[in-house]
Amino acid sequence: MEALLDTLGLAEAASLLSLEPPGWGANLLRGLVNSLQIALGAFGFGLLIGLGGAYGKLYGGPLLRDLLAIYTTVIRAVPELVLILILYYVGSDLINQAATAMGYDRVEISGVVAGIWVLGVVQGAYATEVLRGAIQAIPPGQLEAARAFGMPPLMTLRRVTIPAMMGFATPGLANLWLIATKDTALLAIVGFSELTLETRQAAGSTRAYFTFFLAAGGLYLLITLFSGVIFSRIEKWARRGQPSLREGGR
Amino acid sequence: MSDLRALLIPRRLFLMALFAGFVIWCALSLRWDWLPQYLPLALEGLWRTIWILVVTVVLGFALAVPLGLAQAAGPWYLAAPARVFCTVIRGTPLLLQIWLLYYGLGSLFPQYPWIRGSELWPYLRQAWPYAVLALTLSYAGYEGEVMRGGFASVQKGQLEAARAFGMPRFTIFRRIWLPQAIRNVLPTLGGETILQLKATPLVATITVIEIYAVSSRVRADTFIVYEPLLLLALVYMIIAGLIALMFRWVENRVPSRRREG
Numbered sequence: 001m002e003a004l005l006d007t008l009g010l011a012e013a014a015s016l017l018s019l020e021p022p023g024w025g026a027n028l029l030r031g032l033v034n035s036l037q038i039a040l041g042a043f044g045f046g047l048l049i050g051l052g053g054a055y056g057k058l059y060g061g062p063l064l065r066d067l068l069a070i071y072t073t074v075i076r077a078v079p080e081l082v083l084i085l086i087l088y089y090v091g092s093d094l095i096n097q098a099a100t101a102m103g104y105d106r107v108e109i110s111g112v113v114a115g116i117w118v119l120g121v122v123q124g125a126y127a128t129e130v131l132r133g134a135i136q137a138i139p140p141g142q143l144e145a146a147r148a149f150g151m152p153p154l155m156t157l158r159r160v161t162i163p164a165m166m167g168f169a170t171p172g173l174a175n176l177w178l179i180a181t182k183d184t185a186l187l188a189i190v191g192f193s194e195l196t197l198e199t200r201q202a203a204g205s206t207r208a209y210f211t212f213f214l215a216a217g218g219l220y221l222l223i224t225l226f227s228g229v230i231f232s233r234i235e236k237w238a239r240r241g242q243p244s245l246r247e248g249g250r
Numbered sequence: 251m252s253d254l255r256a257l258l259i260p261r262r263l264f265l266m267a268l269f270a271g272f273v274i275w276c277a278l279s280l281r282w283d284w285l286p287q288y289l290p291l292a293l294e295g296l297w298r299t300i301w302i303l304v305v306t307v308v309l310g311f312a313l314a315v316p317l318g319l320a321q322a323a324g325p326w327y328l329a330a331p332a333r334v335f336c337t338v339i340r341g342t343p344l345l346l347q348i349w350l351l352y353y354g355l356g357s358l359f360p361q362y363p364w365i366r367g368s369e370l371w372p373y374l375r376q377a378w379p380y381a382v383l384a385l386t387l388s389y390a391g392y393e394g395e396v397m398r399g400g401f402a403s404v405q406k407g408q409l410e411a412a413r414a415f416g417m418p419r420f421t422i423f424r425r426i427w428l429p430q431a432i433r434n435v436l437p438t439l440g441g442e443t444i445l446q447l448k449a450t451p452l453v454a455t456i457t458v459i460e461i462y463a464v465s466s467r468v469r470a471d472t473f474i475v476y477e478p479l480l481l482l483a484l485v486y487m488i489i490a491g492l493i494a495l496m497f498r499w500v501e502n503r504v505p506s507r508r509r510e511g
Contacts, residue, residue, distance in 0.1 A: 052428075059450040062259075062261055063261050063265075066261065066262065066265060067265075067398075070265075076444075076484075077486065077487045077490040077491070078448070078483045078486050078487060078490075079447070079448035079449070079450075079451050079462070079486055080448060081451045081452065081462065082451065082462065082479060082482055082483050082486065083483075084480055086476075086479050086480075088484065089475050089476065089479075168305070178341075182342070182344070183343075183496060184343075185343035185344075185345045185346060186343075186345060186452075188345065189345075189455060194344060196345055196346050196349070199346070200349060200353075204353075207355050207357065209350070209353040209354040210354045210358070211352070213349060213350035213353070213354055214350070215348060217338070217342045217346055217347075217350065218345065219342060220341060220342040221338060221341040221342055223489065224337075224340075224341035224342075225337075225341070243347055
């Protein structure tokens with residue numbers, strides 16, 4: 001193994017990336033875990049907002065619908081970086097004001113929570129649109145049948161709406177998940193030590209920019225490719241009852 | 251006319267009044283005294299943002315056409331690299347790509363004396379060529395995938411008809427294939443261009459002074475947090491709105507027959 005690395009001229013890169021302390025591999029992996037944690041949290045938080053938003057847009061009153069339209073339009077027109085800064089300052093200001101009002105000291109907000117809150121609000125706007133489209137694609141007869149049998153709304157959601165829309169929503173949600181993993185890199189700019197910032201610190205202190213940035217790129221790419229496999233399985237599972245569109249079309 | 255009437259419903263009037271109240275509150279109770287001092291810099295930054303956006307969209311699209319064509323109809327030795335390029339660009343964060351090019355190439359170039367001595371060196375020492383390169387490659391990667399779909403969805407019969415009339419291959423491409431592919435992807439293209447606008451503030455991290463960097467400088471100099479950020483968000487919303495309007499105008503001008511059946 002070492003001889004192979006030597007002949008390829010990669011021995012230096014391998015020692016820089018090794019997991020033991022002189023190498024920076026452990027730092028990169030810690031950053032990766034942080035990134036994944038935030039991406040998962042933000043994706044989940046975004047899904048909750050999206051489900052609420054989609055229901056509001058479809059069944060809510062006119063005022064609620066207008067407000068949701070403003071929310072999704074504004075979030076999708078302003079760069080994520082600017083939103084992250086605004087939401088970060090607004091969130092920490094609100095929490096600190098609440099804390100001082102209740103007689104506590106100012107609190108430091110952990111980077112993970114801030115990242116999940118900020119990216120979750122951004123993801124929620126996109127998830128609203130994805131889920132709204134998916135719910136609309138459900139044949140209306142299915143929801144009417146559930147209502148006709150007297151199913152309570154929450155049970156309809158759990159037993160009919162969510163399973164029936166999964167197939168339509170999965171491609172859009174897969175895209176959103178990939179956006180979430182890549183958007184975590186933006187938190188590097190507010191100083192949160194996720195994968196990209198750890199990489200930059202490692203690269204900056206060893207001057208081996210190519211090695212570290214390429215390694216981090218490889219890690220991100222692995223997440224992307226792996227998620228692609230998972231999501232195509234989920235989609236296949238979610239569409240298991242539906243006839244394939246392949247035949248007949250085209 | 252109907253657009254205007256849709257705005258005159260009581261609840262929308264109420265929302266607009268609320269919004270106007272918010273704007274007035276912003277104007278009166280927030281601090282704007284920094285604005286005159288930074289206005290020239292902000293205009294310069296705005297100009298640079300738009301310049302970067304236009305240049306990278308045009309160059310990126312020029313790159314995306316061969317990328318899409320190679321994937322849709324090329325032989326495997328062209329299709330495979332094009333697909334790998336698009337996957338890598340779409341699978342890694344843009345910020346990482348920008349830093350890889352700026353810090354990586356930027357630390358590599360000075361090691362070669364012939365690069366230092368070349369005519370291009372004064373440009374390579376600045377940050378903006380790296381910013382333009384990274385954003386161009388990114389747009390090309392996303393758009394290459396879109397153009398693949400655009401090329402693939404042009405109906406075969408049209409190309410066969412052109413061939414049957416003895417049109418040379420390049421003329422077929424120029425007159426039949428490319429215009430229809432672009433027409434197919436126009437709606438997506440508008441959305442992607444807005445995404446590209448939202449990617450431009452990332453180049454502020456490699457010291458290109460565009461509009462986002464100006465707002466950061468105001469924040470750092472004066473410790474005023476919300477005012478520059480709100481104004482910045484408004485500026486981006488206006489540009490995004492203009493891009494959307496422009497693409498809608500182009501879409502309406504292009505004669506199109508909605509696909510039936």
